[in-house]
Amino acid sequence: MTPLLEVTDLVKHYLSRGLFRAGLPTRAVDGVSFEVGRGETLGLVGESGSGKSTIGRTILRLDEPTGGRAVFDGVNVFETDRETLRAMRRKMQIIFQDPFSSLNPRMAIGSAVAEGMEIHRLAPKAEIPERVAGLLREVGLDPSLATRYPHEFSGGQRQRVGIARALAVSPTFIVCDEPVSALDVSVQAQVINLLRDLQEHRGLSYLFIAHDLAVVRQISHRIAVLYLGRIVELGTTDQIIESPQHPYTQALLSAVPEPDPRRQRTRIVLRGDPPSPSAPPPGCAFAGRCFHSSKNARCTSERPEQRTVAGRQVACHHAG
Numbered sequence: 001m002t003p004l005l006e007v008t009d010l011v012k013h014y015l016s017r018g019l020f021r022a023g024l025p026t027r028a029v030d031g032v033s034f035e036v037g038r039g040e041t042l043g044l045v046g047e048s049g050s051g052k053s054t055i056g057r058t059i060l061r062l063d064e065p066t067g068g069r070a071v072f073d074g075v076n077v078f079e080t081d082r083e084t085l086r087a088m089r090r091k092m093q094i095i096f097q098d099p100f101s102s103l104n105p106r107m108a109i110g111s112a113v114a115e116g117m118e119i120h121r122l123a124p125k126a127e128i129p130e131r132v133a134g135l136l137r138e139v140g141l142d143p144s145l146a147t148r149y150p151h152e153f154s155g156g157q158r159q160r161v162g163i164a165r166a167l168a169v170s171p172t173f174i175v176c177d178e179p180v181s182a183l184d185v186s187v188q189a190q191v192i193n194l195l196r197d198l199q200e201h202r203g204l205s206y207l208f209i210a211h212d213l214a215v216v217r218q219i220s221h222r223i224a225v226l227y228l229g230r231i232v233e234l235g236t237t238d239q240i241i242e243s244p245q246h247p248y249t250q251a252l253l254s255a256v257p258e259p260d261p262r263r264q265r266t267r268i269v270l271r272g273d274p275p276s277p278s279a280p281p282p283g284c285a286f287a288g289r290c291f292h293s294s295k296n297a298r299c300t301s302e303r304p305e306q307r308t309v310a311g312r313q314v315a316c317h318h319a320g
């Protein structure tokens with residue numbers, strides 16, 4: 001079966017503007033390829049600034065890509081006309097860390113959930129209240145809350161409303177951009193369980209973005225690890241968690257709490273910061289922070305391409 005979404009060589013460079021422009025573009029995403037299958041969750045993990053949100057936004061065309069291809073359900077998202085794009089926007093939704101930041105605080109949440117249905121004319125007006133009630137129930141909220149306002153909700157409830165808003169237009173694919181990062185751990189688990197249940201019942205596909213591998217592993221079937229705008233490792237969740245091959249993945253994993261004391265990992269603390277995305281180094285972008293014992297001159301001169309190591313894709317000269 002063809003994947004629902006196929007992204008090939010996605011590039012997004014931001015040009016610096018204004019009085020203090022440095023001249024060099026920020027290479028936020030620098031040649032990224034991946035697929036998301038039907039009913040699958042692909043996790044996208046990496047530290048802040050690695051390009052995760054930019055990937056999410058460009059594949060939805062909320063930001064224009066600099067290059068590459070994204071084919072969603074057989075349609076090339078980057079080359080499609082306005083009308084097709086409008087129809088696709090309904091199928092491809094996004095939920096954010098704080099779903100209310102872009103909302104009118106004076107709009108009752110029932111109206112907020114109904115908005116997408118009204119814009120896309122998905123239901124006769126008379127049916128909308130019943131549909132909204134159904135959506136609120138589906139995300140675990142009491143339908144009587146429809147008349148309440150954003151400030152009356154807890155963080156977890158707000159995220160449930162954000163999910164209901166996305167579901168209102170019956171999407172097949174949702175970009176989840178750090179959806180639980182602002183929530184307490186116990187609430188995080190509830191929202192992740194909800195997303196999982198919805199995936200099962202509705203056959204949804206997710207691109208699940210988070211900086212925290214401990215969160216990403218809970219929901220993802222496969223995981224792509226991003227470093228400075230490139231994927232350094234991509235494999236099944238088991239492969240990434242049980243036998244990470246890229247030293248950056250190993251460092252991320254070493255920070256994930258392990259409940260079983262027999263399996264405690266030694267924490268790898270990375271020194272320094274990643275290089276600037278407007279002046280990436282010629283070789284491996286991770287070389288300056290790498291602790292690999294066989295690190296050598298090739299790492300700082302030749303950019304490692306992805307290759308298959310232990311069944312997954314890794315971009316490291318020394319993996320395997």
Ligand code: ADP
Nearest residue numbers: 014026028047048049050051052053054055277
């Ligand atoms: P992440 O989601 O992993 O934190 P982002 O995709 O937000 O990373 O950012 C990747 C890089 O692109 C960062 O260096 C960020 O500063 C830069 N960037 C993101 N959005 C813009 C923008 N609108 N204009 C200029 N640079 C941007």
